[in-house]
Amino acid sequence: MKPVSSPHELTPERHKILEKAIRLQIWTILYFLSVVALMYFVMGSSQAMKTVWIEDMLNMIPPAVFLISAYLRNKQPNEHYPYGYHRATSVAFLIASVALLGMGAFLLVDALVKLFQAEHPTIGAVELRGAPIWLGWLMYPVLIWGVVPAIFLGRMKIRHARELHDKTLYADALMCKANWLTGLAGMVGVSGIALGWWWLDAVAAAAISLDILHDGFKYTGVGVTDLMDRVPRTVDDRQCEALPARLETELKKLDWVKDAQVRLREHGHVFFGEAFLRPVDRRNLLARIEQALTTAYQVDWRLQELVVQLVSEPIQEVQETPGRGTEYPEKEEDGSET
Amino acid sequence: MPPVRKRFLQPRHGRDGVEITPLVWVLLSPLALVSTGCGLPRDPEDTLERVRQGTVRVGVVHNPPWTRVKDNEFTGVEVELVKKLAEELHADVQWVPGTESQLFRALEHFELALVIGGVDESTPWKGRIALTGCYHEDEFVIGVAPGIAVPPGVDGQKVAFLSGDILAATLIRDRDGEPVPADDPPSQKLPVAAESWRIGQWGFQPTGIELETRKRVLALPPGENAWLLHVERFLHRHRHLVPSLLEGQVAQ
Numbered sequence: 001m002k003p004v005s006s007p008h009e010l011t012p013e014r015h016k017i018l019e020k021a022i023r024l025q026i027w028t029i030l031y032f033l034s035v036v037a038l039m040y041f042v043m044g045s046s047q048a049m050k051t052v053w054i055e056d057m058l059n060m061i062p063p064a065v066f067l068i069s070a071y072l073r074n075k076q077p078n079e080h081y082p083y084g085y086h087r088a089t090s091v092a093f094l095i096a097s098v099a100l101l102g103m104g105a106f107l108l109v110d111a112l113v114k115l116f117q118a119e120h121p122t123i124g125a126v127e128l129r130g131a132p133i134w135l136g137w138l139m140y141p142v143l144i145w146g147v148v149p150a151i152f153l154g155r156m157k158i159r160h161a162r163e164l165h166d167k168t169l170y171a172d173a174l175m176c177k178a179n180w181l182t183g184l185a186g187m188v189g190v191s192g193i194a195l196g197w198w199w200l201d202a203v204a205a206a207a208i209s210l211d212i213l214h215d216g217f218k219y220t221g222v223g224v225t226d227l228m229d230r231v232p233r234t235v236d237d238r239q240c241e242a243l244p245a246r247l248e249t250e251l252k253k254l255d256w257v258k259d260a261q262v263r264l265r266e267h268g269h270v271f272f273g274e275a276f277l278r279p280v281d282r283r284n285l286l287a288r289i290e291q292a293l294t295t296a297y298q299v300d301w302r303l304q305e306l307v308v309q310l311v312s313e314p315i316q317e318v319q320e321t322p323g324r325g326t327e328y329p330e331k332e333e334d335g336s337e338t
Numbered sequence: 339m340p341p342v343r344k345r346f347l348q349p350r351h352g353r354d355g356v357e358i359t360p361l362v363w364v365l366l367s368p369l370a371l372v373s374t375g376c377g378l379p380r381d382p383e384d385t386l387e388r389v390r391q392g393t394v395r396v397g398v399v400h401n402p403p404w405t406r407v408k409d410n411e412f413t414g415v416e417v418e419l420v421k422k423l424a425e426e427l428h429a430d431v432q433w434v435p436g437t438e439s440q441l442f443r444a445l446e447h448f449e450l451a452l453v454i455g456g457v458d459e460s461t462p463w464k465g466r467i468a469l470t471g472c473y474h475e476d477e478f479v480i481g482v483a484p485g486i487a488v489p490p491g492v493d494g495q496k497v498a499f500l501s502g503d504i505l506a507a508t509l510i511r512d513r514d515g516e517p518v519p520a521d522d523p524p525s526q527k528l529p530v531a532a533e534s535w536r537i538g539q540w541g542f543q544p545t546g547i548e549l550e551t552r553k554r555v556l557a558l559p560p561g562e563n564a565w566l567l568h569v570e571r572f573l574h575r576h577r578h579l580v581p582s583l584l585e586g587q588v589a590q
Contacts, residue, residue, distance in 0.1 A: 119560070120562070194380070195372065
């Protein structure tokens with residue numbers, strides 16, 4: 001057992017993908033900065049536009065979190081942080097999700113107050129090439145600029161997220177892709193103002209804030225369960241990772257192993273965990289354990305560190321709990337440290 | 339039904355759970371309405387329509403030279419502008435004199451179509467009513483009578499201001515000057531802080547020291563976007579008249 005885990009290294013191909021993803025995230029931040037700046041000038045007093053504006057600002061958080069984690073993943077584990085800094089991503093992810101939750105709630109209340117106070121949104125004129133034009137018309141191109149590139153960025157990022165097993169990147173890609181709904185709702189709000197239906201603006205704003213709130217709830221859940229060492233799940237959070245089961249299968253294939261169980265936990269994009277092995281034959285165990293580890297590390301690049309524990313008793317199966325979407329029973333070992 | 343059409347109508351499930359449902363088509367309907375409709379934007383409370391049909395009710399706060407209320411006679415730069423606006427719309431004007439807080443409250447509840455009286459862009463009522471863009475920038479500057487030395491700045495200087503203009507004293511004090519009340523026109527041999535048109539009227543020289551720019555706007559009911567756009571277009575066409583109107587009013 002190593003007291004300090006080894007530094008994490010990506011394969012050259014994955015390193016290239018990571019570099020691409022980093023470049024993509026820098027572009028995303030620059031792009032959203034341009035959207036936020038443009039929107040500030042055409043916002044008027046439309047509540048829907050204000051909500052879209054704040055959502056676009058929030059959209060910059062996941063790329064920022066990703067860039068921070070990309071920096072931290074190169075930081076070596078040390079005396080004070082023996083497991084490395086991988087968890088920093090999970091912490092940042094949770095903080096960002098809570099921010100999303102708070103902002104969504106605030107915007108929802110803001111929109112509802114405006115609705116009940118029957119506040120009529122005012123949109124004036126701006127001078128464009130020497131002639132006054134209604135500011136509302138300028139909101140459409142800006143909203144379209146806030147939607148179309150985001151969809152393409154999201155599509156590109158979702159691929160990288162799967163390849164890199166990066167939840168922050170995945171959440172970010174989904175938010176980018178879902179941005180078209182926000183943009184559409186913004187346009188509906190502005191159209192409402194144009195048609196003289198003042199209430200549609202506040203209703204559209206409420207709908208957008210509900211969407212933000214929904215994202216906040218979802219990702220806060222993901223963030224909390226990550227930090228609670230829930231059984232690892234695939235990057236899209238649809239099902240459990242197959243990796244523990246695959247490791248068990250590989251380890252059981254070894255001729256000296258009678259039974260094997262593996263439990264893993266996620267640290268950002270990598271896995272730490274323990275393997276409980278029940279040997280049939282007690283000779284030459286040290287070399288055999290090393291051989292078992294070599295086998296295990298070859299199964300998946302994301303396996304950062306596996307600790308082997310030998311047990312003499314038969315391994316007890318844990319009862320399956322009716323957890324959400326658990327496709328296989330979580331296994332645990334109650335064996336003593338002997 | 340041809341297969342393409344069928345696929346279009348059924349909810350489609352994207353890979354990541356994004357659905358295109360009938361709800362989205364309902365959402366799209368306001369967009370469709372906007373793309374076909376002309377005469378947009380419209381007023382939620384139909385102010386422009388009502389003005390076109392007869393009368394424009396205008397609240398007037400006494401604030402010369404922008405507005406002057408005397409014995410139910412209404413004059414001033416903004417009164418002249420409103421008369422022109424009403425003439426273009428073939429509407430009669432009903433003048434309603436009052437205080438700013440009275441008139442703005444009535445405006446907030448759509449009882450008036452306009453409030454005039456040298457309203458400043460920075461009015462605290464900003465969020466509750468609609469304001470047009472600035473149609474005239476009123477520069478508050480330091481001027482000197484002929485033969486008086488131009489001061490390098492306000493700092494440590496005695497500066498005269500019209501005794502009725504309380505804000506002017508604050509502006510001078512903010513720049514570490516010493517405000518001295520004066521009559522109209524000022525008789526002391528001191529630099530004077532006043533609007534640039536007053537400095538010109540007295541035959542004083544501007545010093546190039548500017549204390550503040552007051553952006554003049556008109557106040558409209560909130561969210562009446564068609565009416566607002568109409569007034570903005572009117573002001574854009576006629577704002578070049580403001581300096582000469584101002585001269586005429588000051589001369590009175």
